[in-house]
Amino acid sequence: MQTLTLTVNGAAVTLTLDERTLLVELLRDHLRLTGTHVGCDTSQCGACTVHLDGVAVKACAVLAVQAEGAEILTIEGVGSTEHLHPMQAAFREHHGLQCGFCTPGMIMAGIDIASRHGPAPDEPTVRAELEGNLCRCTGYHNIVLAIQAGARAMGVPSSVATA
Amino acid sequence: MFPFTYHRPVELASAHALLVANEDAKLLAGGQTLIATLKQRLASPSDLVDLARVPGLTGMAREGEALTIGAMTRHAQVSASPLVVEALPALAELAGRIGDPAVRNRGTLGGSIANNDPSADYPAACLGLGAAIVTDRRVMAAGDFFLGLFETALEPDEIIVSVRFPIGGWAAYAKFANPASRYAMAGAFVWKGEGGVRVAITGAGQNGVFRWGAAEEALAADFRPAALEGLALDGDDMIADIHGSGTYRAHLAGVMTRRAVARILERGSP
Ligand SMILES: Cc1cc2nc3c(=O)[nH]c(=O)nc-3n(C[C@H](O)[C@H](O)[C@H](O)COP(=O)(O)OP(=O)(O)OC[C@H]3O[C@@H](n4cnc5c(N)ncnc54)[C@H](O)[C@@H]3O)c2cc1C
Ligand code: FES
Ligand code: FES
Numbered sequence: 001m002q003t004l005t006l007t008v009n010g011a012a013v014t015l016t017l018d019e020r021t022l023l024v025e026l027l028r029d030h031l032r033l034t035g036t037h038v039g040c041d042t043s044q045c046g047a048c049t050v051h052l053d054g055v056a057v058k059a060c061a062v063l064a065v066q067a068e069g070a071e072i073l074t075i076e077g078v079g080s081t082e083h084l085h086p087m088q089a090a091f092r093e094h095h096g097l098q099c100g101f102c103t104p105g106m107i108m109a110g111i112d113i114a115s116r117h118g119p120a121p122d123e124p125t126v127r128a129e130l131e132g133n134l135c136r137c138t139g140y141h142n143i144v145l146a147i148q149a150g151a152r153a154m155g156v157p158s159s160v161a162t163a
Numbered sequence: 164m165f166p167f168t169y170h171r172p173v174e175l176a177s178a179h180a181l182l183v184a185n186e187d188a189k190l191l192a193g194g195q196t197l198i199a200t201l202k203q204r205l206a207s208p209s210d211l212v213d214l215a216r217v218p219g220l221t222g223m224a225r226e227g228e229a230l231t232i233g234a235m236t237r238h239a240q241v242s243a244s245p246l247v248v249e250a251l252p253a254l255a256e257l258a259g260r261i262g263d264p265a266v267r268n269r270g271t272l273g274g275s276i277a278n279n280d281p282s283a284d285y286p287a288a289c290l291g292l293g294a295a296i297v298t299d300r301r302v303m304a305a306g307d308f309f310l311g312l313f314e315t316a317l318e319p320d321e322i323i324v325s326v327r328f329p330i331g332g333w334a335a336y337a338k339f340a341n342p343a344s345r346y347a348m349a350g351a352f353v354w355k356g357e358g359g360v361r362v363a364i365t366g367a368g369q370n371g372v373f374r375w376g377a378a379e380e381a382l383a384a385d386f387r388p389a390a391l392e393g394l395a396l397d398g399d400d401m402i403a404d405i406h407g408s409g410t411y412r413a414h415l416a417g418v419m420t421r422r423a424v425a426r427i428l429e430r431g432s433p
Contacts, residue, residue: 002169019169019211020201043199044343046265055239055268061198062269065169066191066213112264131345132263 004068008033009077015064023067024048024059027074035075035104039134046133049105049112050074056112058132075104078111087111087150096146098137106143107150109133114151121151165207173216175299175322182320185210190322192235192274195266220273220324223247228330230254231297234273234323239264241272251292253334253352257284260338262345273323276308279315279371281402282346284338286372290363291352292334295327302327311370332356333430337422338366339415341406348407349415351375353423359383362420367401367412378420387428388421 005014008031015030027033027050039047041060048059051073079085087110090096097103113121113129121129126144135143168185172178182188188210191197200206214220220235223246230250232241241247242259261267261275261284275285276296289296289305296303299322308316317323338350347366354361360382362375381390395417398410407415 019167020164022198041202043195043266046263049265052268056265057268058265061195061266063169063191063194063198063211065171066194066215068171109264129264132265 002065004065006067006069007071009072009074017064019063019065021064022060023050023052023057023062023064023072026064026067027059027072033074033076037101037104039101039105044132044134045102045105046109046130047102047105049108049133051108051112054115056109073108075107078107085111086153087114087147090150090153091143091146094142094146094149096138096143102133102135102137106130106133106135106147110147110150111154113147114154117151119152119155121148123148164201165204167201167208168210169213170210171213171216173218175217175219175324178212178214178217179299179320179322181210181212182322186319188212190214190277192271192277193237193269194274195262195270196274196278196280214273214322225250225330226327229327230330231325231327232272233325235271238262238267238270238272238275242267250330251328251334253336254288254292254328257288257336257338257352260284260340260345272326276326277315277317277323279309279311279313280346281312281368281371282341282348282366283372284336284347284350284365287347287350287352287363287365288328288336289326290372290374291336291354291361292328293354293361294329296323297325297327298323306374309372314371333427335423335426335430337419337426339419349412349419351416351419351423353382353420353427355382355386355427360386364396364416364420367396367416369400369402375416375420382424386424388424391417391421391424 003016027036037047039045043061050059087107126147189208191211191213221233223232238258238261247255294305296308334354336352339348341348349367350365352363360379362378365372396413398413401409401412403409
């Protein structure tokens with residue numbers, strides 16, 4: 001067993017866990033943050049995408065112990081029911097989801113794309129960036145539109161985006 | 164996963180001591196290969212030695228005519244580094260096409276070459292650029308480092324510290340990515356500079372990454388895609404699996420080599 005401390009959605013948490021615990025298990029099973037999904041458990045689908053120290057990672061491919069001291073942001077931490085994050089609002093507006101299973105990962109990936117590529121990523125860029133996020137329902141078209149709209153709404157200046 | 168003990172050393176020497184003290188210990192870098200291997204119970208290390216907090220393993224620096232990249236530098240950092248983009252644009256591009264963004268945010272240069280997957284990208288760049296692999300005890304030429312399928316010259320307790328890539332010449336990498344995994348079905352890293360031409364092929368050979376000597380000779384004499392006409396790798400030496408036959412991969416390796424040559428010429432050199 002190993003004791004670790006990390007920040008999840010702005011709150012410090014300390015847990016004692018089996019070394020084999022995955023970051024996604026820490027989030028879902030121990031903190032009950034079940035918005036982060038497990039679609040494949042083999043690093044393919046991106047449903048488990050969260051931000052670790054500001055960058056997108058697949059939480060099924062990170063051991064919880066590797067996240068000691070890190071800041072984790074999950075879908076629960078990006079907005080609230082009253083105040084959706086601009087990327088969440090864009091997914092609703094543009095029908096970027098059907099069953100919704102891939103959506104938390106898509107939104108976390110989308111925010112990551114906007115923070116690196118700025119407010120106006122073109123379609124090929126968004127499609128290439130979604131290489132690691134699979135959707136079984138939508139055919140991606142509206143997901144791409146939603147991420148472009150969300151990036152615009154986030155309005156991250158491109159100087160920040162290219163840093 | 165089988166149970167293991169997790170260590171987070173903060174010095175290279177203590178990481179090494181842990182490997183020596185525990186015969187079945189394994190280093191953990193980005194975990195993008197190793198964690199999947201543990202999940203499938205294909206490996207059962209007694210101990211995992213996480214390199215994340217060991218100082219001096221991350222970062223990129225230009226030292227004279229070489230670019231040194233730390234073993235723990237993530238693929239995303241390499242692809243976005245202005246230093247790499249300027250000194251070795253083909254290397255930055257290669258790093259930016261490994262897997263997907265989340266994999267690139269975790270996966271490391273050291274982990275990739277230590278693993279020496281026959282379809283991995285970095286091994287082709289190391290061979291093609293004539294890189295030197297720097298470990299905690301020696302410096303090895305890339306040609307002496309990659310030995311075969313998932314096999315390298317590393318000792319069980321040896322730790323890769325950095326890779327030194329010579330700067331100079333012109334290079335390009337062309338990869339036909341498996342549409343599902345993004346690993347190379349065939350990838351060709353071509354370099355032309357003082358001292359000739361190197362062609363490193365990944366994704367295709369049954370023994371992992373290799374240099375295609377016949378193509379190097381033909382291109383040294385005449386650096387044009389057409390110089391490769393009539394040259395072919397032997398399909399019997401290539402990987403054959405559900406994704407493609409050996410003959411298919413041999414053909415694809417030729418196509419990728421011609422594309423890499425064409426790209427070098429397009430960019431106005433040499
Ligand atoms: C979905 C997906 C797609 C991918 N696509 C590609 C692709 O297109 N092209 C490609 O090349 N790769 C691809 N990869 C693999 C990826 O690049 C891995 O990051 C890489 O192969 C391993 O690096 P790592 O840092 O994650 O190493 P780990 O998984 O942590 O370690 C791998 C091995 O290297 C050893 N090791 C690690 N660091 C050192 C060191 N400093 N010294 C000695 N030994 C060390 C470990 O003990 C272990 O045996 C993909 C992976 C995934 C999950
Ligand atoms: S559950 Fe992590 S990538 Fe699919
Ligand atoms: S909306 Fe159903 S998987 Fe994407």
